[in-house]
Amino acid sequence: MLISMTNEIERSKNENLLEVRNLSIYFETIDKKIKILREIDLYVKRGEVVGIVGESGSGKSTLAQAIVGVLDSPPAFVENGEIIFEGERVFPTNKKFNYRGKGINMVFQEPIVSLNPVYTVRRQIEEAMDIAGIEKDKKNRDEIIKNVLKELMIRDVEKVLESYPHQLSGGMRQRVAIAISVIQRPKLIILDEPTTGLDLIVQRQIMKLLLNLKNEINTSMILITHDLTVAANMCDRIYIMYTGRIVESGPRTNIIKDPLHPYTWMLLNSVPRGYSDSGPLKVTEGSPPDISNLPPGCTFHPRCPRVMEKCRKEVPKIRKMEGEREVACWIYE
Amino acid sequence: MNNKILEVRSISVRFKTKTKFKIILKEVERYKIAVDNVSFDVMEGDTFGLVGETGSGKSTIARTLVGIYKPFTGEIYFMGKKIDFKRKNDLLYLRKNIGIVFQDPVGSLNPKLKVREIIREGFSIEEKYSKSEQDKLIVDITRKVGLGESKLDSYPSELSGGEKQRVSLARALVTQKKILILDEPTSSLDVSIQAQILNLLRKLKSDFNLTYIFITHDLNVIRYMCNRMGVLYYGQLLETGNVKEIYESPLHPYTADLMNANLTLDSSLDFTSQYDIGEPSRKGCIYKNSCKKRFELCENPPNDVELGERKVKCWLYKNIIETQRM
Numbered sequence: 001m002l003i004s005m006t007n008e009i010e011r012s013k014n015e016n017l018l019e020v021r022n023l024s025i026y027f028e029t030i031d032k033k034i035k036i037l038r039e040i041d042l043y044v045k046r047g048e049v050v051g052i053v054g055e056s057g058s059g060k061s062t063l064a065q066a067i068v069g070v071l072d073s074p075p076a077f078v079e080n081g082e083i084i085f086e087g088e089r090v091f092p093t094n095k096k097f098n099y100r101g102k103g104i105n106m107v108f109q110e111p112i113v114s115l116n117p118v119y120t121v122r123r124q125i126e127e128a129m130d131i132a133g134i135e136k137d138k139k140n141r142d143e144i145i146k147n148v149l150k151e152l153m154i155r156d157v158e159k160v161l162e163s164y165p166h167q168l169s170g171g172m173r174q175r176v177a178i179a180i181s182v183i184q185r186p187k188l189i190i191l192d193e194p195t196t197g198l199d200l201i202v203q204r205q206i207m208k209l210l211l212n213l214k215n216e217i218n219t220s221m222i223l224i225t226h227d228l229t230v231a232a233n234m235c236d237r238i239y240i241m242y243t244g245r246i247v248e249s250g251p252r253t254n255i256i257k258d259p260l261h262p263y264t265w266m267l268l269n270s271v272p273r274g275y276s277d278s279g280p281l282k283v284t285e286g287s288p289p290d291i292s293n294l295p296p297g298c299t300f301h302p303r304c305p306r307v308m309e310k311c312r313k314e315v316p317k318i319r320k321m322e323g324e325r326e327v328a329c330w331i332y333e
Numbered sequence: 334m335n336n337k338i339l340e341v342r343s344i345s346v347r348f349k350t351k352t353k354f355k356i357i358l359k360e361v362e363r364y365k366i367a368v369d370n371v372s373f374d375v376m377e378g379d380t381f382g383l384v385g386e387t388g389s390g391k392s393t394i395a396r397t398l399v400g401i402y403k404p405f406t407g408e409i410y411f412m413g414k415k416i417d418f419k420r421k422n423d424l425l426y427l428r429k430n431i432g433i434v435f436q437d438p439v440g441s442l443n444p445k446l447k448v449r450e451i452i453r454e455g456f457s458i459e460e461k462y463s464k465s466e467q468d469k470l471i472v473d474i475t476r477k478v479g480l481g482e483s484k485l486d487s488y489p490s491e492l493s494g495g496e497k498q499r500v501s502l503a504r505a506l507v508t509q510k511k512i513l514i515l516d517e518p519t520s521s522l523d524v525s526i527q528a529q530i531l532n533l534l535r536k537l538k539s540d541f542n543l544t545y546i547f548i549t550h551d552l553n554v555i556r557y558m559c560n561r562m563g564v565l566y567y568g569q570l571l572e573t574g575n576v577k578e579i580y581e582s583p584l585h586p587y588t589a590d591l592m593n594a595n596l597t598l599d600s601s602l603d604f605t606s607q608y609d610i611g612e613p614s615r616k617g618c619i620y621k622n623s624c625k626k627r628f629e630l631c632e633n634p635p636n637d638v639e640l641g642e643r644k645v646k647c648w649l650y651k652n653i654i655e656t657q658r659m
Contacts, residue, residue, distance in 0.1 A: 055523035170387070199386035200550065204594040226523060229553070229596040256598055270528035271598055272557030275577055276380065280535065281528040281557075285479070287493050288523070 015087065017220050018044040018067065018104075018188060023081035025066060028074060034292045036062045038245045040081070041318065044188065049214060049221045051231035051252075053267070054241035057291055060224045063241075064190050066091055067222070068106045086187070105186040109193035111173035115165040121176050122161040125183060132184035148179050152209055171202035178206065182213050190222045195230060207234055228267055232256050237324070240264050243291060243299040246318065250325035260327040262304045298330065306331060337410075338544050339375040339398070339512060344368060344407030346393050367393040369568040370407070372637075375512070375561075380538070380545040382555040382576065384591070385565030391548045392436075394565075395516045398546070399433050400424040412511070428458050432505030436517035438497035442489040448475075448500055449485040455507035474503045477540065479533055495526035499533070506541060514546045519554065531558060552595040556580055564588050566620055567613040574643030584645040586624045618648065 020042040026035045036059045044050050054060045065071040067083055069091060083091035085103060108114045116124055125145055135141045149157045152175045165173055174194065181189055191210070195203040211234065214221060225231055231238050232252060239249040240263065248261040259265050269282040286303045289295055295302055301311040310330050318328040347364040368390040375381045385391045396402050398409065403418040410416070411430065417423045435441040442451055452471045456462055462470065475482060478499045489497055498518060505513060515534070519527040531554065538545060547558050555562055556576060563573040564587065572585040583589040614621040617632040624631065630648040638650040 055525065200552070200591055200594045201386075204596070228524070229598055229600075232598050233596050233600060266525055268598065270524040272528070272531060272553045273597070275556055275580075276558060276560050278557065280532045283525050283528040283532070285529060287495055287526055 016043040016084075017046050017048075017086060018042075018222075019084040020063070020067070021081050021084065023063075023066065023083065024079040025062060025071070025076055026079055027076055032292065035079075036076070036244050036291065037066075039318075040246055042239060042246065042249075044220050044222060046187075046220055047214065047218045048237065049211070049223060049235045051223045051225065051235035051238040052241060053225055053228055053231050053238055055226055055288055057243070057288055058241040059244040059291075060241050061192060064106065064192055064222065064224050068104055068190055069093075070106070103186060104188045104190065105181040105184060106190040106192065107174075107177050107181050107194050109196055111170070111177040112165060114177055115173060117165055120162055120164055121168075124176075125161075125180055128180045128184055134184065144183070145179075148183050149175075151213070152179055153205060171198050171206075174198060174202075174206065175209075178210070182217070182219075185217055186219060188220045188222065190224065192224045193226070194223070196225070196227070210234070228256075228271060240267070243289060243294055245299070245328065246326075247300070247329070248325075248327045250321075251323065254323065254325055260321065260325065260332065261300075261329050262306055262331075263300050265305075266303070298328075336377045337374050338377045338379075338412060339546075340408075340410040341371060341373050341375075341394075341398075342408040342410070343370045343372045344394075344397065344404040344409065345370055346390070346397055346402050346404050367568055368397070368404070371565075371568075371570045372407075373563050373570060373573050375544060375546060377544055378542075379561055380547055380559040382559030382562035383546065383548045383565060384550065384552065384555050384562060386550060388567065389565040390568040391565055392516055393568075395433060395514045395546065395548055398427070398512075398514060399431050400427050425458060429508070430511040431514060432510040432512070433514040433516065434498070434501045434505050434518050436520050438494060438501055438521065439489070441501060442497060444489055447486055447488060448480075448492070451489070451500055452485075452504045452507055455504040459508045470507055471503075474507045477537065478503045478506070479529075493526075494522050495529060498522065498530055502533070502537070506537065510541070510543065512544045512546060514548070516548045517550070518547075520549065520551070527554075534558070552591065553597060564591065569619050569646065571620065571647070572643070572645045574645075578643065584640070584643065584650065585620075585647050586626050586649075587620045590623075590625075618646075 020040050023037055023040040024035065025037040026033045040063060052060045052063065062071065062076070078092045082089050126141070129135065129141065135144055145161070146157050149160065154160050154172065154175060160168065160172065160176070168176065178194070195206055198206065210221065213219065223231060223234055235252050237249065237251055238255045239246050240255070240261065241247065242263050248255065248259065248264050255264060256268070259268055266283055272281065284303045284305060289299060289302070297313045298311040298316050301307045304311065308330060316328045316330050318326050319332060320326055321332065345366060346368040347366045350363050350365045371394065383391045383394065393402060397404055400418065408415055411427060416427055449471060452474065453467060456467055471485070472482060475485060480496060480499045480503065484492065484496065489500070492500065519530050522530065537543065547555065549555055559576050561574065562576050562579060564571050564585065566587050572579065572583070572588045579588060580592060583592050612622055613619050618624070618635050621627050621631045626649060630651070635646050635648045637644050637646050640650065
């Protein structure tokens with residue numbers, strides 16, 4: 001009995017909290033099908049912060065929406081693959097929203113969109129608690145809310161609680177949105193560009209808070225961002241996406257210090273470093289291709305400095321490398 | 334060689350926020366001061382950076398410099414000539430010599446015009462060119478900003494973000510300018526496109542002999558692009574000086590906090606530094622409520638303290654000046 005229990009605990013420790021297996025999603029328009037995600041494989045362990053980095057149009061937000069289960073179908077259709085959360089298939093599924101609340105939460109980039117403009121902050125936080133079934137007693141509830149807001153470094157708690165979203169500043173709104181998410185103690189929080197558009201000092205603060213919260217309630221996080229510097233500072237592992245495909249993944253230090261894929265090289269070279277006397281940034285001209293009209297072979301080949309004959313014809317398969325790393329590039333064949 | 338091309342002398346810009354009619358139809362006007370007593374110099378050939386957070390007045394300064402807003406106090410000298418904001422000729426003189434590129438490439442390009450006509454808008458203040466000369470210059474400038482000639486006949490909606498920003502640049506530079514103001518030119522772009530535009534800006538600067546005023550909230554971009562900079566906080570210029578010196582030894586506590594909060598690829602999030610975010614103070618030093626080093630003197634508004642080429646608005650450095658005098 002005891003042995004089986006410890007086995008159970010052991011197993012749940014090793015088991016990945018979230019697994020995305022071979023997921024392909026396409027959008028259907030009137031005259032054509034556009035593939036948005038191609039053969040995505042991704043996992044998140046318990047208590048881990050995973051970054052998904054890509055430029056606009058890389059499909060990172062679609063992936064997030066699929067994981068949370070807010071992807072509208074139509075226009076989106078699943079071609080292949082599934083998403084497993086705690087051993088249970090959550091996407092595609094007929095059951096709707098069964099794991100939202102206590103399981104997976106999402107913080108959107110624009111807090112003004114995710115907050116309801118006609119309710120006070122207090123009411124919205126309480127609504128979140130109702131859904132998750134946390135603490136019915138009014139006094140204790142107040143205590144919990146105030147503690148969470150204080151942790152988020154909101155000073156004038158009473159005033160913020162009685163405000164409507166439009167009365168708050170951008171940083172404050174984002175903190176309220178994060179409070180609504182964390183008060184439910186979810187197992188996984190998906191953060192879609194949580195700090196873009198915020199002031200530097202507030203951004204730094206929110207990142208710190210999120211990591212503190214992670215340590216406190218052992219939540220896993222998926223951080224979606226276009227900013228490698230943010231990912232480099234927050235994540236344990238990073239996935240790099242380009243035109244709907246994961247081109248490289250690995251632990252943070254490896255990605256930043258020793259990137260494998262030429263696209264990752266370019267992303268890293270794009271970050272301005274040094275003073276005005278340093279040389280030009282090493283990027284190639286051109287922009288990401290139109291997702292409905294991708295070039296054949298490796299989609300990065302028109303911008304790639306190390307392009308070979310093979311890259312123009314065949315799509316590189318993702319390939320396991322040393323130390324939990326993966327890369328999809330013909331250089332490493 | 335290094336002449337002052339632009340001198341900004343304690344300008345303030347305010348906006349009317351409320352007009353109330355009281356009992357005897359007496360008008361009470363309220364103002365929001367967006368830029369408060371700001372002075373700085375821009376030398377010829379400089380890339381002068383203005384950094385600040387939301388609401389710090391950096392865009393207001395940019396727009397004042399091209400005459401979109403009018404300061405209610407203070408003076409601006411351009412190439413030694415004082416600009417009178419009430420005289421139309423003076424404003425034209427400003428606009429002929431100072432170009433501006435806005436952050437939002439979608440909002441600043443007319444969606445109903447083709448790229449060729451958008452760039453032609455740049456000639457509206459210069460009447461000396463004939464139509465054929467204009468056409469030649471347009472083709473010339475599109476090539477210089479790295480835009481294919483084929484794009485001249487497309488509409489802005491057919492272009493990508495980076496291409497739109499190149500069109501904005503072309504429109505600003507199609508006639509000869511002395512200063513180009515760049516108001517967050519890369520903020521809405523992807524990182525790899527941002528890098529392309531930054532490279533292009535550096536190239537254009539030497540091609541056209543330009544002086545840049547570069548406005549951004551991104552400290553990595555400022556460091557990479559600018560040689561001198563100013564730090565703005567709620568309308569006040571707290572520190573100005575050489576970029577390298579400011580990055581290596583920030584003087585004002587706010588600058589120090591900013592530098593500390595900046596993320597780079599090699600930085601690591603430390604959990605020790607605490608930021609105390611307070612509202613900007615109405616009385617005394619504006620950063621008083623958030624400052625870790627505040628003391629009694631901060632209840633009074635500080636004056637600019639000049640330390641060599643640097644200027645800082647903080648009471649901490651008052652004593653240094655006094656000892657220097659003795």
